[in-house]
Amino acid sequence: MKRYRKMALTAALGAVIGTGAMAQELYTPNMAYRTGPFAATGIPLMNGQADYMTLLNERDGGIGGVKVDFEECETGYSTEKGVECYEKTKGKAIVTQPWSTGITLQVLPKANVDEIPILASGYGFSPMADGKVFQWAFNVPAGYWDGADMIIQYLEEQGSLDGKKIAFLHLDHPFGKEPLPVLEMHAEDKGFELVPIPVGLKEMQNQSAQWLQIRRERPDYVIMWGWGAMNAGAITEAVKTKFPMENMIGVWWAGHDADLKLVGEDGKGYKSISWSFPNPDAPVMQELREKVIDAGLSQTNPEEAEGVFYGRGLVMSMILAEAIKNAQENFDTAEISPEQLRWGLENIDLTEERIAELGMEGMVPPFSTSCANHTGHSGGWMLEWDGEKFVKASDLLKANVDGYRDLIDSSAADYAEANAPWPVNEDCAAE
Amino acid sequence: MLYRTAGQFKTSYTADQALFPVRQDAVLLGIVLLLVWVVFPLTASEFAFQTLLIPILIYALAAMGLNILTGFAGQLSLGTGAFMGVGAYACYKMVTIFPELNPIVAILLSGIFSAGIGVAFGIPSLRIKGFYLAIATLAAQFFLVWLFEKWAWLYNYNASGAIQVPNLDMFGLYVSGPQAESVTEYYIVLAIVTLLTVVCINLTRGNLGRTWKATRDMDIAAELIGINLMKSKLTAFAVSSYVVGVAGALYVFMWKGAAEPNVFDIPLSFQVLFIAIIGGLGSIMGNYLGAILIVGLPVVLGTAADTRIFEMSALAGLLWLAGILAVAFLFWVARNLWGVAAALGFGAAMLLYGYAQTQGFRADSALVEHINTMIVGALIIFFLIIEPHGLNQLWRLIREKLIIWPFPH
Secondary structure (H helix, E strand, O other): OHHHHHHHHHHHHHHHHHHHHHOOEEEOOEOOOOOOOOHHHHHHHHHHHHHHHHHHHHHHOOEOOEEEEOOEOOOOOOHHHHHHHHHHHOOOOOOEEOOOHHHHHHHHHHHHHHOOOEEOOOOOOHHHHEOOOOOOEEOOOOOHHHHHHHHHHHHHHOOOOOOOEEEEEEEOOHHHHOOHHHHHHHHHHHOOEEEEEEEOHHHOOOOHHHHHHHHHHOOOEEEEEOOOHHHHHHHHHHHHOOOOHHHEEEOHHHOOHHHHHOOHHHHOOOEEEEOOOOOOOOHHHHHHHHHHHOOOOOOOOOOHHHOHHHHHHHHHHHHHHHHHHHHHHHHOOOOOOHHHHHHHHHOOEEOHHHHHHOOOOOOOOOEEOOOOEOOOOOOEEEEEEOOOOEEEOOOOEOOOHHHHHHHHHHHHHHHHHHOOOOOOOOOOOOO | OOOOOOOOOOOOHHHHOOOOOOHHHHHHHHHHHHHHHHHHHHHOOHHHHHHHHHHHHHHHHHHHHHHHHHHHOOOOOOOHHHHHHHHHHHHHHHHHHOOOOOHHHHHHHHHHHHHHHHHHHHHHHHOOOHHHHHHHHHHHHHHHHHHHHHOHHHHOOOOOOOEEOOOEEEOOEEEEOOOOOHHHHHHHHHHHHHHHHHHHHHHHHOHHHHHHHHHHHOHHHHHHOOOOHHHHHHHHHHHHHHHHHHHHHHHHHHHHOEEOHHHHOHHHHHHHHHHHHHHOOOOOHHHHHHHHHHHHHHHHHHHHHHOOHHHOOHHHHHHHHHHHHHHHHHHHHOOOHHHHHHHHHHHHHHHHHHHHHHOOOOOOHHHHHHHHHHHHHHHHHHHHHHOOOOHHHHHHHHHHHHHHOOOOO
């Protein structure tokens, strides 16, 4: 009985203190995956995201004077855990960051009912670019269709694609199938032959069958849409079968330093399109080292902090922080609601000057969003592995969004129709 | 004392063979039904519906389907996940082809498709047994998941290859899809699960169930006393796959809302098999106990790790205390000191964790996840060691001891 009384007392006390502390926080949970089959790629991203928010909390006391609670909810990349995390956090969260195409697919219709913005930086469903239909979903700064378009543009710069053969090695999963419509469209326009080669989830680590097919088909280029263990598997197989690495191009999730370090010099020339770049000399990196990493507030190590994925995590959190700041300034309140954050995400204007002001020169291309444009279409750089690290191999490539505008519109309309009644943003004028 | 049977006389054979020969069993079931039909829906949060109540019921139903095949008829199956997938895809095709179809009817009909596929893959069971049959059902598992990926008609040529549940309404009330309220979905799941449980209890106690059990215990002997083995095995496959298929349709339509083919891959089959084994093969109630342990416990532990133990509300604290003491008491009655020690040890660990929290200790979510997996794994081993026949048998032993408690002889 005594124990119970003590417990009740602490409970009452805790309630008072707890609510006091809770009131001054921006709760932006992250559905992290530091465990499970994709942990190796997840950890640097999660660290980058968390460290940027820690930096803001340490340096500026949060955003607009309110601390950011960047709590992680562990999913292990499993959709069931993801839904659990979504339900657990949605009560007080101002944003949800689902972090896997599977979880995004499930959370997308729910968030439209619960009215919480989904921030899926560089992943998820490409038609989310249509902000009128997907009013609560954002895949800034670039979607998979942008990525596919930029890769084709880059290849065209190397010479006409007419009569060429391009193998599309992809994960047999919603994520891997995502760019197919745009690639098929280009294949028809530009006269190259597209050979889709799926890799099953169970065959990620052993792709000998797929690479045998690649050897037989003799493609001029291999475009890879891989994630997690699939990338390391493909890169080691490519080296083993002596495929010319300079003709192999991955999506941004296939540009993980650790995967390339496995093959080192042999991987020289491998490319990956990316909307982020790690710039160790950027002022923000200096500050991170001083205030976060050396202060022991981070789980990262110096080697990882120079990688592409860590830098990408920083950019993701920076975009969220910008949106929060926009909303705070516009609505003149420090504690914003999910609806106000949506406005913030729809009014990001990241110019070169603003990027420099944030100390992130060269780490992300400038872009802006609007109520109709939830992606921003920042474009990106082609990164190349020089044997030790990734370097920029091209100027900024901009996706030619008008080329597949119809596809975005029709896919978004199909989605809305299949999920009717699907409330759309009627107030938003077309661009 | 609590379970005293003295004074409950049976004066006819019918009374002696009734479903509940002991009155307290019926009372206990009444309390459980009252809880799930009235108390939980009124009190549960959105989180509890979506992560505890609905999934536990659906997994329990899937395990019940498997249990009919493996536990009652003795045919080992590793294809449960794929049969759930057949139900889900059949339901998806039906509601997209006939949008006017009542969703509940669609869900109940979708089991028929998986029953058909189940019988087709059950035909090898007429010739092979045991591990060899398990391999044959494994083939079904691989083949069907491959089919879900490759046959684009199944997912209406959707670019992402996933099926997405549309908003379905019934008499103006959304029952499925993102617009549906959790409580509506819960009541539908509960109604279907209750209905199928009653059907399964009656089937397994009746003529068909006895032929299944005879087939399980010794098929040659069963054949000698005139049981048609083909009929017995194939009906087991049909009924089992029907229930599993309905569970699959509920799994996607009432819970997940969207599913890609690999959701139905072998990990799902194993999970359902674990529930059936931990719960107890050849029992109905065991499936619920197993689902609570395997599906519910990780969620409860994860939530407990997130709350500050000394700051939780008085009611929650009281519930935890009562739960731990009740488990300890039941193990005490069953003279199982390991169980008592485990329950009290769990309570002590919680207090210790609460104390560490007051000292500023914070477990990050990845660590919690690792520890959670370890605890659940350890509990599975623990229950299998103290009672290899599953939670259902454990409850039966406790119940027998309760009848004579507090006098051990």
